[in-house]
Amino acid sequence: MLNAGGTPNISGFLVDAFGKHLVALPGSQRALPGGTAAQPAQVKFAPEGDELLVTEKGTQLIDTFSVGFTGYASPPTPHASSGVTPFGFSITTRGYAIVSEAGSGSVSSYDVEDGKHLNSISAATPLGQSAPCWLVTTGDGSFAYTANAGSGTISSLRIAADGTLSLLSATAGRLSAPLDMALSSRSKFLYVREGNGAVSGFRVMPDGTLEPLGSVTGVPPGAQGIAAR
Known part of the structure; x- marks a missing residue:
């Protein structure tokens, strides 16, 4: 869980196999490197579940954590973002982190290794659009889409086998105020929540x-986030 209030941090939970309940993992809280200035945006596991990433909008940092089999995360390792205001991100099945950068209107890709290393592949690929906040990638890791809140558009990018990015279309879709997105389970449909x-x-x-x-x-007014099956 990503906690933005007070001193921003992450904390862990266990899933009770019998009651299907979430149980707090004692002593699992880890403060973010950016402290009170972090303004965290998103937290997500890598596909294998042993690496965790957090984006910090306020400090231009991307934090990585190694997660052990007991569920406890290592102390964070901070990395400087390639672009300004790292925001939403997705991690492909090949282990590439694709990160939107709302401040610079760009997207970067990284190779995630051992829960500590974050190696730049494509640095701050420009979209020509404003405020790309949320980002999703297709299940096969071939395409990425950003919700550009400032431009009222959806941008699409191609992800090569080595993780490099190329802009497919700056205006793959046009909407009034795209805020968040979700792909269906087989990536056949993209759903966008608007303001x-x-x-x-x-x-x-x-x-x-x-x-x-x-x-x-x-x-309803005040709704946050979107999920799809």
């Missing part, structure tokens, strides 16, 4: 382009 209380859908084509499917309205 005007709508959710818009797109079909993800084999070449990474997006086909608009329309929108629905009525999302």
Whole structure:
């Protein structure tokens, strides 16, 4: 769990196999390197579950943690972000972290190793759009999409086998105020939550382009996040 209040930190939980309840992991709290200035945005495990990443918007840091089999995380290792204001990110099945940078309007890719090392691959690839906050990647790790809140657009990028990025389309989709996104389980559909209380859908084509499917309205004010199956 990522905790932004007070001194920002992460803390762990166990899943009770019998009652399916979350149980707090005693002594698992780890403070973020950026301290009270961190402004953390997102936390996520790497696919194998032994590495954890956190983005700090306020300090331009990306923190890595090694997670042992008992669930306890190591002390954090901070890394300077390639672009300004690291925000949303996804980690592909090959272990590449793809990170959106809201301040510089760019996306970077990194190779995550041993829960400590974060090696730059593509540094601050420009999108030509404003405030790319949230980012998702397809299940096969071939494409990434950003929700550009300042431009009202969705950008698409191609991820090569070695983790390098190339801009596919700066304006793969146009919306009024995209805030968060989620892909369906097989990455066939992309759903976007908008600030005007709508959710818009797109079909993800084999070449990474997006086909608009329309929108629905009525999302309650103050809703946060989106998930898809």
